[in-house]
Amino acid sequence: MKLSEVGKPIGGYFELEINKNSEYHKNSIRLNTGRNCLEYILRARKYKRVFVPYYTCEVIFESFKRSNTEFEFYNINEYLEPIKINPKKNEAVLYTNYFGIKSLCVKKLSRIYDNLIIDNSQAFFDRPLNGVDTFYSPRKFFGVPDGGYLYTDKIIDMKLLTDISYSRILHLAKRIDISPESGYNDFKTSENSLDKLPIKYMSLLTRRMLSGVDYEMIKNIRYSNFIYLHNELGELNQLNISIGKFTPMSYPLLITKNLHEKLIKNRIFVPIYWPNLLKSSSKTKFESKLANNLHALPIDQRYNKSDLDKIIFFIRKYA
Ligand SMILES: Cc1ncc(COP(=O)(O)O)c(C=O)c1O
Incomplete structure:
Protein backbone atom coordinates (compact mmCIF):
# COMPACT_ATOMS: atom_id res chain seq x y z
CA MET A 1 0.00 0.00 0.00
CA LYS A 2 1.19 3.51 -0.81
CA LEU A 3 1.77 5.92 2.12
CA SER A 4 -0.66 8.41 0.58
CA GLU A 5 -3.42 5.79 0.71
CA VAL A 6 -3.11 5.62 4.50
CA GLY A 7 -4.02 9.33 4.68
CA LYS A 8 -2.69 12.49 6.29
CA PRO A 9 0.30 12.00 8.60
CA ILE A 10 -0.41 13.10 12.15
CA GLY A 11 2.16 13.78 14.86
CA GLY A 12 5.94 13.26 14.90
CA TYR A 13 8.57 15.89 14.18
CA PHE A 14 7.80 19.29 12.66
CA GLU A 15 8.52 20.51 9.16
CA LEU A 16 10.37 23.74 8.32
CA GLU A 17 8.31 26.58 9.78
CA ILE A 18 7.01 28.71 6.90
CA ASN A 19 3.91 30.92 6.84
CA LYS A 20 1.04 29.45 4.82
CA ASN A 21 -0.54 32.54 3.31
CA SER A 22 -1.13 32.67 -0.40
CA GLU A 23 0.84 32.92 -3.61
CA TYR A 24 0.84 36.00 -5.83
CA HIS A 25 0.23 34.09 -9.08
CA LYS A 26 -2.67 31.96 -7.93
CA ASN A 27 -4.22 31.21 -11.32
CA SER A 28 -1.06 30.29 -13.16
CA ILE A 29 0.39 26.93 -14.17
CA ARG A 30 3.12 26.31 -11.61
CA LEU A 31 6.26 24.81 -13.14
CA ASN A 32 9.83 24.21 -11.97
CA THR A 33 11.74 27.00 -13.82
CA GLY A 34 11.18 30.03 -16.01
CA ARG A 35 12.95 28.42 -18.98
CA ASN A 36 10.64 25.41 -18.70
CA CYS A 37 7.63 27.74 -18.85
CA LEU A 38 9.06 29.00 -22.14
CA GLU A 39 9.61 25.45 -23.37
CA TYR A 40 6.00 24.68 -22.48
CA ILE A 41 4.78 27.63 -24.58
CA LEU A 42 7.00 26.67 -27.53
CA ARG A 43 5.82 23.05 -27.46
CA ALA A 44 2.19 24.09 -27.12
CA ARG A 45 2.15 26.79 -29.81
CA LYS A 46 4.52 25.13 -32.30
CA TYR A 47 5.63 28.47 -33.79
CA LYS A 48 7.67 28.19 -36.95
CA ARG A 49 10.12 30.80 -35.72
CA VAL A 50 10.46 33.15 -32.75
CA PHE A 51 12.21 36.54 -32.68
CA VAL A 52 14.45 36.72 -29.61
CA PRO A 53 16.40 39.72 -28.27
CA TYR A 54 20.20 39.47 -28.34
CA TYR A 55 20.02 40.95 -24.87
CA THR A 56 18.73 37.99 -22.93
CA CYS A 57 19.68 35.18 -20.66
CA GLU A 58 21.57 32.34 -22.29
CA VAL A 59 19.59 29.59 -20.58
CA ILE A 60 16.48 30.24 -22.64
CA PHE A 61 18.18 28.77 -25.72
CA GLU A 62 17.87 25.38 -24.07
CA SER A 63 14.08 25.81 -24.35
CA PHE A 64 14.40 26.43 -28.10
CA LYS A 65 16.67 23.45 -28.58
CA ARG A 66 14.49 21.07 -26.62
CA SER A 67 11.29 22.15 -28.32
CA ASN A 68 12.98 22.18 -31.72
CA THR A 69 11.95 25.77 -32.42
CA GLU A 70 13.85 28.08 -34.75
CA PHE A 71 14.74 31.58 -33.59
CA GLU A 72 16.11 34.80 -35.01
CA PHE A 73 17.73 37.63 -33.06
CA TYR A 74 16.64 41.25 -32.84
CA ASN A 75 18.27 44.37 -31.38
CA ILE A 76 16.91 46.78 -28.78
CA ASN A 77 17.36 50.56 -28.48
CA GLU A 78 18.37 52.80 -25.56
CA TYR A 79 14.81 52.53 -24.17
CA LEU A 80 15.34 48.73 -24.10
CA GLU A 81 12.63 48.36 -26.75
CA PRO A 82 12.71 46.24 -29.92
CA ILE A 83 14.03 47.60 -33.20
CA LYS A 84 12.52 46.39 -36.49
CA ILE A 85 10.81 43.02 -36.17
CA ASN A 86 8.54 41.69 -38.89
CA PRO A 87 7.12 38.34 -37.86
CA LYS A 88 5.07 36.34 -40.35
CA LYS A 89 1.78 34.62 -39.56
CA ASN A 90 3.10 31.57 -37.72
CA GLU A 91 5.97 33.38 -36.05
CA ALA A 92 6.18 35.00 -32.61
CA VAL A 93 8.07 37.70 -30.73
CA LEU A 94 9.66 37.08 -27.34
CA TYR A 95 10.20 40.21 -25.25
CA THR A 96 11.79 40.55 -21.81
CA ASN A 97 10.26 43.07 -19.44
CA TYR A 98 13.74 44.39 -18.58
CA PHE A 99 14.38 45.06 -14.89
CA GLY A 100 10.60 45.11 -14.40
CA ILE A 101 10.34 48.65 -15.74
CA LYS A 102 8.95 48.00 -19.24
CA SER A 103 5.24 47.44 -18.50
CA LEU A 104 4.16 50.16 -20.94
CA CYS A 105 6.26 48.67 -23.70
CA VAL A 106 4.69 45.25 -23.02
CA LYS A 107 1.24 46.82 -23.49
CA LYS A 108 2.36 48.53 -26.69
CA LEU A 109 3.79 45.30 -28.14
CA SER A 110 0.61 43.40 -27.30
CA ARG A 111 -1.28 45.79 -29.60
CA ILE A 112 1.23 45.30 -32.44
CA TYR A 113 1.96 41.56 -32.43
CA ASP A 114 -0.59 38.74 -32.55
CA ASN A 115 1.87 36.16 -31.28
CA LEU A 116 3.70 37.62 -28.32
CA ILE A 117 5.52 35.86 -25.48
CA ILE A 118 6.34 37.98 -22.45
CA ASP A 119 9.28 37.01 -20.29
CA ASN A 120 8.44 38.55 -16.92
CA SER A 121 11.36 36.86 -15.13
CA GLN A 122 12.48 40.35 -14.14
CA ALA A 123 8.94 41.65 -13.53
CA PHE A 124 7.39 39.30 -10.99
CA PHE A 125 4.64 41.71 -9.95
CA ASP A 126 3.39 42.63 -13.44
CA ARG A 127 0.10 40.88 -14.09
CA PRO A 128 -0.19 39.11 -17.46
CA LEU A 129 -2.19 40.76 -20.24
CA ASN A 130 -5.26 38.92 -21.45
CA GLY A 131 -4.41 36.38 -24.13
CA VAL A 132 -0.63 36.97 -23.95
CA ASP A 133 1.52 33.98 -22.98
CA THR A 134 3.56 35.19 -20.00
CA PHE A 135 6.03 33.56 -17.65
CA TYR A 136 7.88 34.36 -14.41
CA SER A 137 10.93 33.18 -12.48
CA PRO A 138 10.29 33.98 -8.79
CA ARG A 139 13.85 33.29 -7.65
CA LYS A 140 14.99 36.65 -9.08
CA PHE A 141 12.82 38.36 -6.45
CA PHE A 142 12.74 36.08 -3.41
CA GLY A 143 14.86 33.53 -1.60
CA VAL A 144 13.53 30.37 -3.24
CA PRO A 145 15.59 27.75 -5.08
CA ASP A 146 13.62 27.42 -8.34
CA GLY A 147 10.09 27.69 -9.74
CA GLY A 148 8.25 29.25 -12.63
CA TYR A 149 4.75 30.66 -13.11
CA LEU A 150 3.10 30.43 -16.52
CA TYR A 151 -0.03 31.97 -18.01
CA THR A 152 -1.28 30.49 -21.27
CA ASP A 153 -4.57 29.20 -22.59
CA LYS A 154 -2.89 26.54 -24.70
CA ILE A 155 -2.52 23.46 -22.55
CA ILE A 156 -0.20 20.65 -23.63
CA ASP A 157 -1.13 17.04 -23.32
CA MET A 158 1.81 15.84 -21.28
CA LYS A 159 1.83 14.09 -17.93
CA LEU A 160 4.08 16.09 -15.63
CA LEU A 161 5.76 14.99 -12.41
CA THR A 162 6.23 17.35 -9.47
CA ASP A 163 9.80 18.53 -8.88
CA ILE A 164 11.61 18.07 -5.56
CA SER A 165 13.90 20.88 -4.46
CA TYR A 166 15.05 20.41 -0.86
CA SER A 167 18.59 19.67 -2.06
CA ARG A 168 18.80 23.08 -3.73
CA ILE A 169 18.34 25.29 -0.67
CA LEU A 170 21.76 25.04 1.00
CA HIS A 171 22.89 28.49 -0.20
CA LEU A 172 19.69 30.10 1.07
CA ALA A 173 20.29 28.68 4.53
CA LYS A 174 24.03 29.42 4.53
CA ARG A 175 23.45 33.05 3.63
CA ILE A 176 21.46 33.43 6.85
CA ASP A 177 23.66 31.24 9.03
CA ILE A 178 27.12 32.35 7.85
CA SER A 179 27.53 34.83 4.95
CA PRO A 180 26.82 35.31 1.22
CA GLU A 181 30.43 34.46 0.42
CA SER A 182 30.24 31.09 2.23
CA GLY A 183 27.16 30.04 0.27
CA TYR A 184 28.32 31.21 -3.15
CA ASN A 185 29.57 27.82 -4.40
CA ASP A 186 26.38 26.18 -3.21
CA PHE A 187 24.41 28.85 -5.05
CA LYS A 188 26.31 27.97 -8.25
CA THR A 189 25.71 24.24 -7.72
CA SER A 190 22.03 24.87 -7.17
CA GLU A 191 21.79 27.07 -10.28
CA ASN A 192 23.69 24.54 -12.41
CA SER A 193 21.35 21.80 -11.28
CA LEU A 194 18.50 23.65 -13.01
CA ASP A 195 20.18 23.40 -16.40
CA LYS A 196 18.82 20.14 -17.71
CA LEU A 197 15.64 19.74 -15.69
CA PRO A 198 12.67 18.38 -17.61
CA ILE A 199 9.41 20.32 -17.37
CA LYS A 200 7.82 19.45 -14.04
CA TYR A 201 5.36 21.09 -11.69
CA MET A 202 6.79 23.40 -9.03
CA SER A 203 8.00 21.57 -5.93
CA LEU A 204 5.83 21.66 -2.82
CA LEU A 205 8.70 23.24 -0.92
CA THR A 206 9.10 26.16 -3.33
CA ARG A 207 5.36 26.60 -3.44
CA ARG A 208 5.16 26.70 0.34
CA MET A 209 7.99 29.22 0.49
CA LEU A 210 6.20 31.40 -2.04
CA SER A 211 3.05 31.21 0.08
CA GLY A 212 4.87 32.75 3.00
CA VAL A 213 5.97 35.96 1.28
CA ASP A 214 4.57 39.39 2.24
C1 LIG B 1 15.38 37.31 -18.55
C2 LIG B 1 15.40 35.88 -18.13
N1 LIG B 1 14.54 35.02 -18.68
C3 LIG B 1 14.49 33.73 -18.32
C4 LIG B 1 15.35 33.23 -17.38
C5 LIG B 1 15.24 31.79 -17.01
O1 LIG B 1 14.63 31.61 -15.76
P1 LIG B 1 14.95 30.29 -14.93
O2 LIG B 1 16.36 30.39 -14.46
O3 LIG B 1 13.95 30.28 -13.81
O4 LIG B 1 14.77 29.16 -15.87
C6 LIG B 1 16.31 34.07 -16.80
C7 LIG B 1 17.32 33.62 -15.84
O5 LIG B 1 17.67 32.57 -15.51
C8 LIG B 1 16.32 35.43 -17.16
O6 LIG B 1 17.20 36.28 -16.62
Whole structure:
Protein backbone atom coordinates (compact mmCIF):
# COMPACT_ATOMS: atom_id res chain seq x y z
CA MET A 1 0.00 0.00 0.00
CA LYS A 2 1.19 3.51 -0.81
CA LEU A 3 1.77 5.92 2.12
CA SER A 4 -0.66 8.41 0.58
CA GLU A 5 -3.42 5.79 0.71
CA VAL A 6 -3.11 5.62 4.50
CA GLY A 7 -4.02 9.33 4.68
CA LYS A 8 -2.69 12.49 6.29
CA PRO A 9 0.30 12.00 8.60
CA ILE A 10 -0.41 13.10 12.15
CA GLY A 11 2.16 13.78 14.86
CA GLY A 12 5.94 13.26 14.90
CA TYR A 13 8.57 15.89 14.18
CA PHE A 14 7.80 19.29 12.66
CA GLU A 15 8.52 20.51 9.16
CA LEU A 16 10.37 23.74 8.32
CA GLU A 17 8.31 26.58 9.78
CA ILE A 18 7.01 28.71 6.90
CA ASN A 19 3.91 30.92 6.84
CA LYS A 20 1.04 29.45 4.82
CA ASN A 21 -0.54 32.54 3.31
CA SER A 22 -1.13 32.67 -0.40
CA GLU A 23 0.84 32.92 -3.61
CA TYR A 24 0.84 36.00 -5.83
CA HIS A 25 0.23 34.09 -9.08
CA LYS A 26 -2.67 31.96 -7.93
CA ASN A 27 -4.22 31.21 -11.32
CA SER A 28 -1.06 30.29 -13.16
CA ILE A 29 0.39 26.93 -14.17
CA ARG A 30 3.12 26.31 -11.61
CA LEU A 31 6.26 24.81 -13.14
CA ASN A 32 9.83 24.21 -11.97
CA THR A 33 11.74 27.00 -13.82
CA GLY A 34 11.18 30.03 -16.01
CA ARG A 35 12.95 28.42 -18.98
CA ASN A 36 10.64 25.41 -18.70
CA CYS A 37 7.63 27.74 -18.85
CA LEU A 38 9.06 29.00 -22.14
CA GLU A 39 9.61 25.45 -23.37
CA TYR A 40 6.00 24.68 -22.48
CA ILE A 41 4.78 27.63 -24.58
CA LEU A 42 7.00 26.67 -27.53
CA ARG A 43 5.82 23.05 -27.46
CA ALA A 44 2.19 24.09 -27.12
CA ARG A 45 2.15 26.79 -29.81
CA LYS A 46 4.52 25.13 -32.30
CA TYR A 47 5.63 28.47 -33.79
CA LYS A 48 7.67 28.19 -36.95
CA ARG A 49 10.12 30.80 -35.72
CA VAL A 50 10.46 33.15 -32.75
CA PHE A 51 12.21 36.54 -32.68
CA VAL A 52 14.45 36.72 -29.61
CA PRO A 53 16.40 39.72 -28.27
CA TYR A 54 20.20 39.47 -28.34
CA TYR A 55 20.02 40.95 -24.87
CA THR A 56 18.73 37.99 -22.93
CA CYS A 57 19.68 35.18 -20.66
CA GLU A 58 21.57 32.34 -22.29
CA VAL A 59 19.59 29.59 -20.58
CA ILE A 60 16.48 30.24 -22.64
CA PHE A 61 18.18 28.77 -25.72
CA GLU A 62 17.87 25.38 -24.07
CA SER A 63 14.08 25.81 -24.35
CA PHE A 64 14.40 26.43 -28.10
CA LYS A 65 16.67 23.45 -28.58
CA ARG A 66 14.49 21.07 -26.62
CA SER A 67 11.29 22.15 -28.32
CA ASN A 68 12.98 22.18 -31.72
CA THR A 69 11.95 25.77 -32.42
CA GLU A 70 13.85 28.08 -34.75
CA PHE A 71 14.74 31.58 -33.59
CA GLU A 72 16.11 34.80 -35.01
CA PHE A 73 17.73 37.63 -33.06
CA TYR A 74 16.64 41.25 -32.84
CA ASN A 75 18.27 44.37 -31.38
CA ILE A 76 16.91 46.78 -28.78
CA ASN A 77 17.36 50.56 -28.48
CA GLU A 78 18.37 52.80 -25.56
CA TYR A 79 14.81 52.53 -24.17
CA LEU A 80 15.34 48.73 -24.10
CA GLU A 81 12.63 48.36 -26.75
CA PRO A 82 12.71 46.24 -29.92
CA ILE A 83 14.03 47.60 -33.20
CA LYS A 84 12.52 46.39 -36.49
CA ILE A 85 10.81 43.02 -36.17
CA ASN A 86 8.54 41.69 -38.89
CA PRO A 87 7.12 38.34 -37.86
CA LYS A 88 5.07 36.34 -40.35
CA LYS A 89 1.78 34.62 -39.56
CA ASN A 90 3.10 31.57 -37.72
CA GLU A 91 5.97 33.38 -36.05
CA ALA A 92 6.18 35.00 -32.61
CA VAL A 93 8.07 37.70 -30.73
CA LEU A 94 9.66 37.08 -27.34
CA TYR A 95 10.20 40.21 -25.25
CA THR A 96 11.79 40.55 -21.81
CA ASN A 97 10.26 43.07 -19.44
CA TYR A 98 13.74 44.39 -18.58
CA PHE A 99 14.38 45.06 -14.89
CA GLY A 100 10.60 45.11 -14.40
CA ILE A 101 10.34 48.65 -15.74
CA LYS A 102 8.95 48.00 -19.24
CA SER A 103 5.24 47.44 -18.50
CA LEU A 104 4.16 50.16 -20.94
CA CYS A 105 6.26 48.67 -23.70
CA VAL A 106 4.69 45.25 -23.02
CA LYS A 107 1.24 46.82 -23.49
CA LYS A 108 2.36 48.53 -26.69
CA LEU A 109 3.79 45.30 -28.14
CA SER A 110 0.61 43.40 -27.30
CA ARG A 111 -1.28 45.79 -29.60
CA ILE A 112 1.23 45.30 -32.44
CA TYR A 113 1.96 41.56 -32.43
CA ASP A 114 -0.59 38.74 -32.55
CA ASN A 115 1.87 36.16 -31.28
CA LEU A 116 3.70 37.62 -28.32
CA ILE A 117 5.52 35.86 -25.48
CA ILE A 118 6.34 37.98 -22.45
CA ASP A 119 9.28 37.01 -20.29
CA ASN A 120 8.44 38.55 -16.92
CA SER A 121 11.36 36.86 -15.13
CA GLN A 122 12.48 40.35 -14.14
CA ALA A 123 8.94 41.65 -13.53
CA PHE A 124 7.39 39.30 -10.99
CA PHE A 125 4.64 41.71 -9.95
CA ASP A 126 3.39 42.63 -13.44
CA ARG A 127 0.10 40.88 -14.09
CA PRO A 128 -0.19 39.11 -17.46
CA LEU A 129 -2.19 40.76 -20.24
CA ASN A 130 -5.26 38.92 -21.45
CA GLY A 131 -4.41 36.38 -24.13
CA VAL A 132 -0.63 36.97 -23.95
CA ASP A 133 1.52 33.98 -22.98
CA THR A 134 3.56 35.19 -20.00
CA PHE A 135 6.03 33.56 -17.65
CA TYR A 136 7.88 34.36 -14.41
CA SER A 137 10.93 33.18 -12.48
CA PRO A 138 10.29 33.98 -8.79
CA ARG A 139 13.85 33.29 -7.65
CA LYS A 140 14.99 36.65 -9.08
CA PHE A 141 12.82 38.36 -6.45
CA PHE A 142 12.74 36.08 -3.41
CA GLY A 143 14.86 33.53 -1.60
CA VAL A 144 13.53 30.37 -3.24
CA PRO A 145 15.59 27.75 -5.08
CA ASP A 146 13.62 27.42 -8.34
CA GLY A 147 10.09 27.69 -9.74
CA GLY A 148 8.25 29.25 -12.63
CA TYR A 149 4.75 30.66 -13.11
CA LEU A 150 3.10 30.43 -16.52
CA TYR A 151 -0.03 31.97 -18.01
CA THR A 152 -1.28 30.49 -21.27
CA ASP A 153 -4.57 29.20 -22.59
CA LYS A 154 -2.89 26.54 -24.70
CA ILE A 155 -2.52 23.46 -22.55
CA ILE A 156 -0.20 20.65 -23.63
CA ASP A 157 -1.13 17.04 -23.32
CA MET A 158 1.81 15.84 -21.28
CA LYS A 159 1.83 14.09 -17.93
CA LEU A 160 4.08 16.09 -15.63
CA LEU A 161 5.76 14.99 -12.41
CA THR A 162 6.23 17.35 -9.47
CA ASP A 163 9.80 18.53 -8.88
CA ILE A 164 11.61 18.07 -5.56
CA SER A 165 13.90 20.88 -4.46
CA TYR A 166 15.05 20.41 -0.86
CA SER A 167 18.59 19.67 -2.06
CA ARG A 168 18.80 23.08 -3.73
CA ILE A 169 18.34 25.29 -0.67
CA LEU A 170 21.76 25.04 1.00
CA HIS A 171 22.89 28.49 -0.20
CA LEU A 172 19.69 30.10 1.07
CA ALA A 173 20.29 28.68 4.53
CA LYS A 174 24.03 29.42 4.53
CA ARG A 175 23.45 33.05 3.63
CA ILE A 176 21.46 33.43 6.85
CA ASP A 177 23.66 31.24 9.03
CA ILE A 178 27.12 32.35 7.85
CA SER A 179 27.53 34.83 4.95
CA PRO A 180 26.82 35.31 1.22
CA GLU A 181 30.43 34.46 0.42
CA SER A 182 30.24 31.09 2.23
CA GLY A 183 27.16 30.04 0.27
CA TYR A 184 28.32 31.21 -3.15
CA ASN A 185 29.57 27.82 -4.40
CA ASP A 186 26.38 26.18 -3.21
CA PHE A 187 24.41 28.85 -5.05
CA LYS A 188 26.31 27.97 -8.25
CA THR A 189 25.71 24.24 -7.72
CA SER A 190 22.03 24.87 -7.17
CA GLU A 191 21.79 27.07 -10.28
CA ASN A 192 23.69 24.54 -12.41
CA SER A 193 21.35 21.80 -11.28
CA LEU A 194 18.50 23.65 -13.01
CA ASP A 195 20.18 23.40 -16.40
CA LYS A 196 18.82 20.14 -17.71
CA LEU A 197 15.64 19.74 -15.69
CA PRO A 198 12.67 18.38 -17.61
CA ILE A 199 9.41 20.32 -17.37
CA LYS A 200 7.82 19.45 -14.04
CA TYR A 201 5.36 21.09 -11.69
CA MET A 202 6.79 23.40 -9.03
CA SER A 203 8.00 21.57 -5.93
CA LEU A 204 5.83 21.66 -2.82
CA LEU A 205 8.70 23.24 -0.92
CA THR A 206 9.10 26.16 -3.33
CA ARG A 207 5.36 26.60 -3.44
CA ARG A 208 5.16 26.70 0.34
CA MET A 209 7.99 29.22 0.49
CA LEU A 210 6.20 31.40 -2.04
CA SER A 211 3.05 31.21 0.08
CA GLY A 212 4.87 32.75 3.00
CA VAL A 213 5.97 35.96 1.28
CA ASP A 214 4.57 39.39 2.24
CA TYR A 215 4.01 40.63 -1.32
CA GLU A 216 2.46 44.01 -0.52
CA MET A 217 5.30 45.01 1.75
CA ILE A 218 7.90 43.91 -0.80
CA LYS A 219 6.21 45.80 -3.62
CA ASN A 220 6.28 49.03 -1.65
CA ILE A 221 9.89 48.72 -0.56
CA ARG A 222 11.13 47.89 -4.06
CA TYR A 223 9.36 50.85 -5.58
CA SER A 224 10.49 53.41 -3.03
CA ASN A 225 14.08 52.11 -3.09
CA PHE A 226 14.10 52.35 -6.88
CA ILE A 227 12.86 55.94 -6.79
CA TYR A 228 15.47 56.83 -4.17
CA LEU A 229 18.32 55.52 -6.34
CA HIS A 230 16.88 57.15 -9.44
CA ASN A 231 16.70 60.52 -7.68
CA GLU A 232 20.30 60.22 -6.54
CA LEU A 233 21.91 58.55 -9.56
CA GLY A 234 19.54 59.36 -12.43
CA GLU A 235 21.81 62.16 -13.64
CA LEU A 236 24.65 59.70 -14.21
CA ASN A 237 22.41 57.21 -15.99
CA GLN A 238 22.77 56.91 -19.76
CA LEU A 239 19.68 54.75 -19.91
CA ASN A 240 16.34 56.41 -20.64
CA ILE A 241 14.11 55.44 -17.74
CA SER A 242 10.54 56.69 -17.51
CA ILE A 243 9.05 56.26 -14.10
CA GLY A 244 5.71 54.50 -14.10
CA LYS A 245 3.54 52.11 -12.17
CA PHE A 246 5.86 49.14 -11.89
CA THR A 247 7.66 47.00 -9.34
CA PRO A 248 11.26 46.70 -10.43
CA MET A 249 13.74 43.90 -9.96
CA SER A 250 16.72 46.25 -9.62
CA TYR A 251 17.88 49.73 -10.63
CA PRO A 252 19.66 49.56 -14.02
CA LEU A 253 22.49 52.12 -14.04
CA LEU A 254 24.34 52.46 -17.34
CA ILE A 255 27.59 54.44 -17.15
CA THR A 256 30.83 54.58 -19.13
CA LYS A 257 32.79 52.32 -16.76
CA ASN A 258 32.50 48.83 -15.39
CA LEU A 259 32.51 49.00 -11.58
CA HIS A 260 31.57 45.42 -10.79
CA GLU A 261 34.94 44.40 -9.30
CA LYS A 262 35.22 47.54 -7.18
CA LEU A 263 31.71 47.09 -5.85
CA ILE A 264 32.34 43.42 -4.98
CA LYS A 265 35.40 44.46 -2.93
CA ASN A 266 33.01 46.57 -0.88
CA ARG A 267 30.57 43.66 -0.58
CA ILE A 268 28.08 45.13 -3.01
CA PHE A 269 27.14 42.25 -5.32
CA VAL A 270 25.83 43.32 -8.71
CA PRO A 271 25.04 40.63 -11.31
CA ILE A 272 26.13 40.88 -14.95
CA TYR A 273 23.32 40.69 -17.50
CA TRP A 274 24.38 38.77 -19.48
CA PRO A 275 27.93 37.33 -19.58
CA ASN A 276 27.40 35.78 -23.04
CA LEU A 277 27.31 39.33 -24.47
CA LEU A 278 30.46 40.66 -22.83
CA LYS A 279 32.36 40.25 -26.13
CA SER A 280 31.09 42.72 -28.66
CA SER A 281 30.32 41.83 -32.25
CA SER A 282 29.21 44.20 -35.00
CA LYS A 283 25.61 43.07 -34.45
CA THR A 284 25.53 43.50 -30.68
CA LYS A 285 27.31 46.78 -30.03
CA PHE A 286 24.67 48.27 -27.75
CA GLU A 287 23.84 44.94 -26.10
CA SER A 288 27.53 44.38 -25.29
CA LYS A 289 27.72 47.84 -23.80
CA LEU A 290 24.81 46.85 -21.57
CA ALA A 291 26.55 43.63 -20.55
CA ASN A 292 29.74 45.52 -19.70
CA ASN A 293 28.55 48.77 -18.19
CA LEU A 294 25.04 48.27 -16.89
CA HIS A 295 24.96 47.89 -13.12
CA ALA A 296 21.76 46.25 -11.88
CA LEU A 297 21.81 47.81 -8.43
CA PRO A 298 19.92 45.99 -5.67
CA ILE A 299 16.78 47.75 -4.43
CA ASP A 300 15.03 44.78 -2.90
CA GLN A 301 13.15 44.18 0.33
CA ARG A 302 16.35 43.52 2.32
CA TYR A 303 17.58 47.08 2.00
CA ASN A 304 16.79 50.43 3.57
CA LYS A 305 17.93 53.96 2.79
CA SER A 306 21.22 53.63 4.63
CA ASP A 307 22.12 50.54 2.55
CA LEU A 308 21.27 52.49 -0.58
CA ASP A 309 23.42 55.38 0.63
CA LYS A 310 26.36 52.98 0.74
CA ILE A 311 25.73 51.99 -2.89
CA ILE A 312 25.38 55.66 -3.91
CA PHE A 313 28.61 56.54 -2.11
CA PHE A 314 30.67 53.94 -3.98
CA ILE A 315 29.08 54.64 -7.35
CA ARG A 316 29.88 58.35 -7.01
CA LYS A 317 33.38 57.54 -5.80
CA TYR A 318 34.30 55.28 -8.73
CA ALA A 319 32.10 56.43 -11.64
C1 LIG B 1 15.38 37.31 -18.55
C2 LIG B 1 15.40 35.88 -18.13
N1 LIG B 1 14.54 35.02 -18.68
C3 LIG B 1 14.49 33.73 -18.32
C4 LIG B 1 15.35 33.23 -17.38
C5 LIG B 1 15.24 31.79 -17.01
O1 LIG B 1 14.63 31.61 -15.76
P1 LIG B 1 14.95 30.29 -14.93
O2 LIG B 1 16.36 30.39 -14.46
O3 LIG B 1 13.95 30.28 -13.81
O4 LIG B 1 14.77 29.16 -15.87
C6 LIG B 1 16.31 34.07 -16.80
C7 LIG B 1 17.32 33.62 -15.84
O5 LIG B 1 17.67 32.57 -15.51
C8 LIG B 1 16.32 35.43 -17.16
O6 LIG B 1 17.20 36.28 -16.62
